[in-house]
Amino acid sequence: MRFAAALVTIVALGLLLLVPPPVAILLSCLILLAWPILDRSR
16 A cells, blocks of 8 residues: 555656646645545555
């Protein structure tokens, strides 16, 4: 599961480089909110 988490992080970082800053901030907030849920389901 750790590999999947690393993969999600890499993909997210790649997306942050492609999208405009406001969208990137919104996405990072969503990822931070979803992280504990994903971590608990492991």
